[in-house]
Amino acid sequence: MFRILLIEDDMTLCKEIHDRLTSWSYDVYRIKDFNHVMQEFTSVKPDLVIIDIQLPKFDGFHWCRMIRGHSSVPIIFLSSRDHPTDIVMSVQLGADDYIQKPFHFDILVAKIQAILRRVYNYNTENVELKTWRSATIDYQKNTVTNNQGTIELSKNEILILKLLIEHNNKIVSREELIRSLWDDSRFVSDNTLTVNVNRLRKRLKEIGLGGYIETKVGQGYIASEKVQL
Structure with missing residues (x-):
């Protein structure tokens, strides 16, 4: 079972993503204390991370930098912002994908499946x-x-x-x-x-x-x- 860490402060959306991904047999963890994001990341050891850009304390770009300083785990950004510089910034920081809100849940699942298949099948075969x-x-x-x-x-x-x-x-x-x-x-x-x-x-x-x-x-x-x- 793949572990997914969800860094999202919209609790309604967070719960929906959690419930939907759980129904697809993913093991989903939600950040509840945004003062200890990296501690929870280290504890969970996720196979994939989903990050919103607009967050309490520090934005998603900050946490992407922090994660990339320790791990090459796949990262997907979720954001209601549609400025091209946000997309470019996410890629430059090492994110694997960027999904704009509102999004169709099937698209999120398809992208998660594609990234996990590419990353983990690729690593085990090579x-x-x-x-x-x-x-x-x-x-x-x-x-x-x-x-x-x-x-x-x-x-x-x-x-x-x-x-x-x-x-x-x-x-x-x-x-x-x-x-x-x-x-x-x-x-x-x-x-x-x-x-x-x-x-x-x-x-x-x-x-x-x-x-x-x-x-x-x-x-x-x-x-x-x-x-x-």
């Missing part, structure tokens, strides 16, 4: 190590290590890297990447993929590998054999 550019990629730990250090990638970032490497210096279209990352691409902004790829490049740059992910305008991306300076 426990081997991969060598790329003299770096070791651990698909179970979501890490990339070379002589310049080790970085930990988010689920989306490691999956993008895996798809690009597997295509062996061939272009992977934006459409293929979106379909692989998000099962229901109807609800995904093209800009969301761009933000994820840019985050991946930034992380790889920390260990000298940022120049190997090349954009092919109008086509997609490639794990290039040639460093782009």
Whole structure:
């Protein structure tokens, strides 16, 4: 049974989400004391976190940062705010999806199922190590290590890297990447993929590998054999 931590201060909505997800056999925990969010996160050890943006004490972006400082657990934002900067900010902080309120509950369930299937099936099926550019990629730990250090990638970032490497210096279209990352691409902004790829490049740059992910305008991306300076 997957554990889901719900960080939402609207008690009516919180109860509805709790009851509905419980009926789908998820083990759902609700934050009741917003002074101790991280303590409850550590205690619950959730498989997925759902966060509202507007919260008491600190907003959802703050808690996303805090969680990302300790864990790569999948995160879904819920918000009544529809400004594009909120969506971009959530992706930049490492969230896996963003759902605008009001939403149809079937969409929330579909996104949860897709993320859990992608993240946890993916990890159990790919426990081997991969060598790329003299770096070791651990698909179970979501890490990339070379002589310049080790970085930990988010689920989306490691999956993008895996798809690009597997295509062996061939272009992977934006459409293929979106379909692989998000099962229901109807609800995904093209800009969301761009933000994820840019985050991946930034992380790889920390260990000298940022120049190997090349954009092919109008086509997609490639794990290039040639460093782009």
